[in-house]
Structure formats: structure tokens, C-alpha cells
Amino acid sequence: METLSVRCNHCGAPLQVANNTRFVTCQFCQSSLEVKRTDSSVFTEEVAKIADNTGRMAESLEVITLQNEIEKLDREMGIQPVASAQKKAGLVGGVMGGAFGIFFAVVCFLMAYGFSSAGAGVFTIVPAGMGCFGLVMAVVSVIGGVNHEAVNSTRQERRAELERQLAELRQK
Numbered sequence: 001m002e003t004l005s006v007r008c009n010h011c012g013a014p015l016q017v018a019n020n021t022r023f024v025t026c027q028f029c030q031s032s033l034e035v036k037r038t039d040s041s042v043f044t045e046e047v048a049k050i051a052d053n054t055g056r057m058a059e060s061l062e063v064i065t066l067q068n069e070i071e072k073l074d075r076e077m078g079i080q081p082v083a084s085a086q087k088k089a090g091l092v093g094g095v096m097g098g099a100f101g102i103f104f105a106v107v108c109f110l111m112a113y114g115f116s117s118a119g120a121g122v123f124t125i126v127p128a129g130m131g132c133f134g135l136v137m138a139v140v141s142v143i144g145g146v147n148h149e150a151v152n153s154t155r156q157e158r159r160a161e162l163e164r165q166l167a168e169l170r171q172k
Contacts, residue, residue: 002018002019003017003018003019004016004017004018004019004042006035006044007044008026008028008029008033008044009031009033009043009044009045009046010026010029010031010033010046011026011028011029011031013026013027013028013029015027015033015044017035021035022034022035023035023047024044031046031047032046032047033045033046033047034046034047034050059169059172063166063169063170066162066165066166066169069162070159070162070166073155073158073159073162074159076155077152091145091146091148091149093141093148094141094143094144094145094146094149095142095145097137097138097141097142097144097145098138098139098141098142099138100138100141101134101135101136101137101138101141102134102135102138103134104130104131104134104137104138105131105132105133105134105135105138106131107131108127108128108130108131108134109127109128109131112124112125112127112128115127
């Protein structure tokens with residue numbers, strides 16, 4: 001069996017390893033070593049250092065993953081972190097749209113009543129239909145505002161959780 005002479009990466013002691021050996025324990029300092037090979041050299045590296053580097057890389061990857069999730073949430077909502085006044089815009093917009101829809105419906109129904117009083121016959125159907133459309137749009141607008149608020153609230157909770165996890169990782 002052919003052996004190679006390498007040095008311990010920890011204490012510098014000479015070691016004899018077989019050509020196909022991947023891991024070895026130094027007989028002098030008891031360090032666990034990995035035998036690394038390149039085209040021009042053979043050397044050892046402490047397994048503990050490899051594990052430490054791998055752990056640091058995993059933590060960095062976790063931080064990057066959390067940061068990417070936060071950015072994705074912001075992109076999905078089409079906004080950057082919002083101020084508290086902006087958070088209420090969805091519900092306020094829904095209520096305002098609902099109020100306008102009801103106002104529009106009342107005006108249309110009054111027009112239909114006026115047309116019917118004047119004996120316009122078929123022409124009363126158009127403003128009455130527009131009034132019904134206004135009522136439907138009022139309901140849709142309010143529901144949309146409530147849904148927007150619920151989605152935004154869920155997004156904010158998820159974002160806060162991700163930021164908490166990110167802060168914990170950075171404290172390590």
C-alpha cells in the first residue's frame with residue numbers, strides 16, 4: 001500500500017496516510033483532520049474548523065433567507081414598510097367607496113322616481129338599473145376594503161415575525 005507524507009494542520013507533526021484516506025486522527029495532538037488533495041499538493045485541514053465555517057455559513061444563509069422573505073412580502077404588496085396612517089387606507093377607501101356607491105344609488109333612484117312621476121315609462125328603468133349597480137358597487141367596495149385590511153394585517157404580522165427572527169439571528 002502506497003502512503004503519502006503530510007503534516008498535521010494543528011500541531012505540524014508528520015503523518016503517513018494511504019492514497020485513498022480521507023480522514024485521519026493525528027497521533028500526537030488527537031486532532032481530527034481531513035486529507036485534502038489538489039493537482040499539485042496534499043494537505044490536511046482540521047475537521048473542527050470545517051464545521052465552524054459550515055455553521056457560520058448556515059447562519060449567514062438563514063439571515064439572507066429571512067431578508068429575502070421580508071423583501072418578497074414588500075414586493076407582493078407593492079409597497080415598502082407602511083406608516084400607520086397608510087395602513088388604514090384600504091378600509092377607509094372601502095368605506096368611502098361604499099358611501100359614494102350609496103349616494104350614487106340614492107341619486108339614481110330619485111331620478112327614476114322623477115321619471116316615473118313624469119310618465120317617462122321605459123326610461124325609468126335606466127336610472128333604476130344604475131341605482132342597483134351603485135348599491136352593488138357600494139357592497140363590493142366595502143368588502144374589498146375589509147379584505148385589503150385583513151391581507152395587510154396578515155402581511156404585517158408575518159413581516160414582524162420575520163424581523164423578530166432576523167434580530168435573534170443577528171444577536172447570536
